[in-house]
Amino acid sequence: MSQQLSFDDLERDFEERAARARAMGGAEKLARRRASGSLNARERIAHLADPGSFTEFGLFAQSAREPDRSRSPADGKIAGLVRIDSRPAAVVSNDFTVMGASSSTTNSRKIGHIKDLAVRRGLPLVFLGESTGARMPDVMGARGIAAGERPTQYRRMRETPWVSAVLGHCYGSSSWYAALSDFVIMRKGAAMAVSSVKLTSMAISEAMEPEDLGGWRMHTDVTGMADLAVDSDEEALDAVRRFLSYLPSHHKEAPPRGPVGASFEPDGDRIRKLLPLERTKVYDMRKVVDCIVDRDSMFELKARYAKNVVTALARIGGHVVGVIANNPLHKGGAIDVDACEKSTSFMVLCDSFNIPLLFMVDQPGFLIGIEGERRGAIGRVMNWMNAISLVTVPKFSLIIRKTYGQAVLNMGGGGNADVVLMWPSAEINFMDPRHAVTIVHGVKREEDPQRFDELFAEMAKDTSAYEMASAYNGHLVIMPEQTRGTLRELLESTGLRMTGGIGEHLMRTWPTSY
């Protein structure tokens, strides 16, 4: 007579299988990771998520190749649902201790399923990246790489926020999802590239270090693909939480309202001390932004890339805003190709997730020159204009000091913002009057100072905030200390009241990198 199985037997078997799957790549590999200061894939989820909130999908997934089944617990990628600050989200955490977290048939099915669930059901998606790329030999040959049933695998329509943390070597899927994400944090020492150093070195017969190919400096300073670089896994995961705290869970929801900042009294005095009225002097615009927004609410994205423009999420009176601010400390605030890309990309993010935009303006125009033209400056300027025209979230433009040229429009003037505010320090013109005198009249100051000064007076007139207000090209002239209160009122009274705070998302399919 055969022995009848009991539920106790089934439970024992279930727990054994689960324990084997949760053991990841084994004790020795996990110990090595711990010694190196890295969290493992499951520890990363535990740090990110509210305690006990992880519901795992695919614990028992394995490689489709029979010889690899027993050595591929969860098939190297751990996925499921979590709560982050009590809000549901989806997570994919690469387990580098299992076959380098390489991509395979089974785990691609797993990620595809989680992604599909997230975008159709309104869940933010978090990728914890560290992977070697496609698994070999599985992917080799015509039946390998060319197999696939998911034409939308890399389609991004910004239904929900996507965040990537680059926490180790990221080649293949970890890089692709970072490129598609709204916010990317890199751990220093991690690397992100199309292919591994080994393969790249062989292909181009040149030795290199991972840091040179795709380290944090490359991606925060040069490519702008990483928004932030941090020193540890824990800091990266904390940054994921912080970024998500400014965003709605999905694009049919308004951003979460925070408490009004601890101190909401006017900071006009601080601004007066920070802001030089002499045209030749520069200052750090971030300090002025800090005076306007709720205390400690400023969260800067891409701080090391195109420093001449600041892009930051913040709150004013508890309302989330996206700030785009020229920074005169760098390049005098002049706008170059990288600044155009940074600003455009940030507008797409904010507009896609119902975050009003605040432009803070102090710029001498576009940075012109051969290098910019070689990089397609004309196209970048127009991308920005196209984007700002497609924005349907509220746009406010605050002119602080000078604003010149076509960039007047890019920064919200000329009808490109819903409300234009000016401080009395504002100066608005087509061109720096000094250059205009020489270009129009051919007179240089060193050659004929008296005539130059007469012509300069002519070119420099009618540029004040009051002239702009006189023609109703600007809507309010306010003192700096009135700014916080005025913006709070505008956010509350002129937000997307008729649609519950939801915009039209006309840029939801804008490219994720360009």
Next chain:
Amino acid sequence: MAKMKVHSEVTGSVWKLLKKPGDRVAAGDEIMLIESMKMEIPVLAEEDATVAELHVAETDAVQEGQVVATLDAG
């Protein structure tokens, strides 16, 4: 000691040197001012360091990206 090259972010001319070789600088300190677009634009130290060498003199023309100073990190 690691050497850090400091680049000018703008094309212009050296207006004023604010540090000399041997001076300690903290992250964010101004090393020199470049005149460009009728503004005095600072060249900043990215990290705490010691000025090893200045490669330009006052009134020199500089190009965007030109190395204007070398610092010893730390």
